[in-house]
Amino acid sequence: MSQVISPKDAAAALTDYWSPRVVGEVDDSYIKVAKVLGTFGWHSHEDEDEMFLILSGQLRIEMEAGAVELAEGEMFVVPRGVRHNPVAAQECCLMLIERKSTLHTGNVVTARTRSLAEQLGSA
Structure with a gap:
């Protein structure tokens, strides 16, 4: 049975920046929350x-064609194949919806890369 959660509270409770946690799933997609800075x-x-759905704070998503600025309550979908760089000048909590096949840092591995096991809280 599913349980009621507050994505905003779940994101705010995280202690590591840029380390998303899976809080639910819909069909072939995960719902994740993260705290970023x-x-x-x-x-x-x-x-x-x-x-990306902003739960608190603000986020800028830089893309080669320009950037978008997102405030609390706003969302933006980065289309497949588009290079992007999320930036938070101050602490920001967000919710992500991604297919289960989505790799955290795409085709690059960085110090910020988190495995699916880490995102599921099982690592």
Whole structure:
């Protein structure tokens, strides 16, 4: 049976920045929350879109064609294959919806890369 959660509270309770946690799933997608601060790093997801919903704070998503600024309550979908770099000047909590096949940092591995086991809380 599913349980009621507050994505905002779940994200706020995280202690590590840029380390998303899976809080639910819908069909072939995971619902994740994260607490972020600073610059994540350029990457792309060749076969998957990535949805960002801001739960608190602000996030800038830099892309080669320009950047979008997101405030609390706003969302943006980065289309598959688009190189992007999320940046939070101050602490920001967000929710992500991604296919289960989406790799955290796409086709690059960085110090911020988290495995699916880590995101599921089983590592």
